Amino acid sequence: DGDETARAALAPFVGRAAPNTTSAADALMGTPVFVADLTRLIDNANPLMGLFSTGSLPAVGNTIEFARLKTNTMKVEKQSAEGAALPTGGISTEVATATVATYGGGTVLTRQAIERTPTNVLDTSLRALAIEAGKQLAAAFATFFEATVKGRATSAITAKKAAAELDWKALLALLLDASSAFEDIALSMDGLVVTRDAFEAIAGMTDTSGRPILTVAGNTGDNAIGTVSASGRYVTLDGLTVVTNKYLTTGMGENIAGAFYNKEALRSYTSGLASLQDQGVLDLTETFSVYQYAAFADEIPSAIVPLKFA
DSSP states (O other): OOOHHHHHHHHHHHHSSOOSOOGGGOTTTTOOOOOOOOOOOOOOOOHHHHTSEEEEOOSSOSEEEEEEEEEEOOOOOOOSSTTOOOOOOOEEEEEEEEEOEEEEEEEEEEHHHHHHOSSOHHHHHHHHHHHHHHHHHHHHHHHHHHHHHHHTGGGOEEOSSOGGGOOHHHHHHHHHHHHHHHHHTTOOOOEEEEOHHHHHHHHTOBOTTSOBSEEETTOOOSSOOEEEETTTTEEEETTEEEEEOTTOOSTTOTTEEEEEEOTTSOEEEEOOOEEEEEEETTTTEEEEEEEEEEEEEOSOGGGEEEEEOO
């Protein structure tokens, strides 16, 4: 009836009594609750192919055809006198082809895995397939690049020193020779692609006191000739970008460590990445696949100038 004395006397027995049931009585209390998907897939880009030109594949055909300059004997000279004959010349072309290849893969998932797993296994699997397709395309283009460089070995610019002995004076001579080679074909020299060993030799050049002559990207330095980014795998030398690529090997020829290039030298013709799926109604599975078509063309091979070390 609101008697405070009675309430105070009863409170210790009601409020402090030991509980008969705690959360430990629930056998599922320790079961983890899924709160986040921390699955990580590494997406390797295709930086080497991105240096060159791209195009779209025709709708049909397993081989693409293109015309390439074969010879150029054109001459332009000062006329020796009025009415004197001018020099004449001409050009010839050749037909070249590139084969269309298919890159793809697949996976089989049960319906239960697709519908009942907390992690989106289907989405993760499709992303993994797409990433693997990109990696295979990157490796295939690197192989094509190396084959093109090897085919141009007779036009290589050769350093007077080994890569490990490279200094600025020797590198300067290489850059000037390469620049002259691209002037002869009226194309810009867009960059230099080299193997990792050659990249380390260029990026690690030092002066006579052992001080690096390339500064780390983002920092300033005295008496430096350019910048280097180890994480980005590039060097900048007076506007010329030198890059390396993980897929490059020693397949470019004896002592050839890479090549100067113009981006129009090579072209990649690729289709979009397509996906197919099929159901197994008796075993309750689904099959998924991705595929992509690609062809690589050396449209202006003269715009690939190999770099060779002694």
